[in-house]
Amino acid sequence: MTRRAYSFVRTFAPGPARDLSVDRHYLLCASAGVLRLEAQDQAWLLPPARAALIEAGRPIRVSIPHPVTTASVLFDVGFTQAPRASLTVFDLSPLARALVTECGRWGESDEPLTTYAETLFAALAAVTWRLAEQPSPVVVPAGRSPELRRALRLTEQRLGSEVRFEDVAGEVGLAPRSLARRFEEETGMTWRAVLRRMRVLRAIEELAAGDTQVTKVAYTVGYTSLSAFNAAFRELTGRTPTQYRASFRP
Incomplete structure (x- = not known):
């Protein structure tokens, strides 16, 4: 037993x-x-x-x-x-x-x-x-329909570069207005809000994986401004990237 x-x-x-x-x-x-x-x-x-x-x-x-x-x-x-x-x-x-x-x-x-x-x-x-009564806010929707799941995958694949909503919509075969409606219905969020969360999630991944400088992490996930990156990170996690990385360490 x-x-x-x-x-x-x-x-x-x-x-x-x-x-x-x-x-x-x-x-x-x-x-x-x-x-x-x-x-x-x-x-x-x-x-x-x-x-x-x-x-x-x-x-x-x-x-x-x-x-x-x-x-x-x-x-x-x-x-x-x-x-x-x-x-x-x-x-x-x-x-x-x-x-x-x-x-x-x-x-x-x-x-x-x-x-x-x-x-x-x-x-x-x-x-x-x-x-567990206080869940983490750092979560992104996975999507239900094939079109939205593909849109999410394409968005995630392009976080480090300039990603345009119109391009993503075209590649999944939907008009931008239709894809925007899909995001609202299936995730309760706009594509821009999902993109911001994805970038913070990828940043957490990079911060946990090693000692890469925070500035480099910001550029890796698609931010061209360190202040904008810090603001988005703090808004979602309540901490700066440096503080968050420190919490990973014993």
């Missing part, structure tokens, strides 16, 4: 998206690098300062744009209550990160947890379930 809660750490090379579903409540963290998650017509990035809490049985799609090391904690459905939402992405507090590290001492095994370990896993569940 597998433990009621256990943890494991694994390192993965970059790879394409794959579907994932487990029969336990799943706390997924990146301890180095970054993961991309997609579910419920939305997409998130998971750098080291953030975690995903996934309800047992909830399918998600995971892709790895850069090498990544994950720290995962799995809870039997009888160990703790179900999360309020089937999938939530949120920022980890220093306490939660310390508990994830400490719980890493207990991997999958048929041996029962010690009383100390049970207490640690219960504390981790209590802390992260509470943190």
Whole structure:
């Protein structure tokens, strides 16, 4: 019989998206690098300062744009209550990160947890379930219709250059007005707002992947002004790029 809660750490090379579903409540963290998650017509990035809490049985799609090391904690459905939402992405507090590290001492095994370990896993569940009540705003819609999903892919592929809405509309076979309506109906956002979020998400990816200067990251994701980049980043995350990168580091 597998433990009621256990943890494991694994390192993965970059790879394409794959579907994932487990029969336990799943706390997924990146301890180095970054993961991309997609579910419920939305997409998130998971750098080291953030975690995903996934309800047992909830399918998600995971892709790895850069090498990544994950720290995962799995809870039997009888160990703790179900999360309020089937999938939530949120920022980890220093306490939660310390508990994830400490719980890493207990991997999958048929041996029962010690009383100390049970207490640690219960504390981790209590802390992260509470943190999940404040989801991260850094999310972009994935789209439902083939045309919008293609428009989103084209937009993302061109973040580092000048990307024009009219060109994207032409390539997906829709008039600009029709594509604009599609964005409003399927995402609740304008294309310009989605573009801004995509650029911030790509910047988070770059900030988590290494020590590239913030100015270079800004240009890489399509900004020609560092002040405009900082303003957009702070508006979405509540922090400057430098502050956000510092939160990735132990």
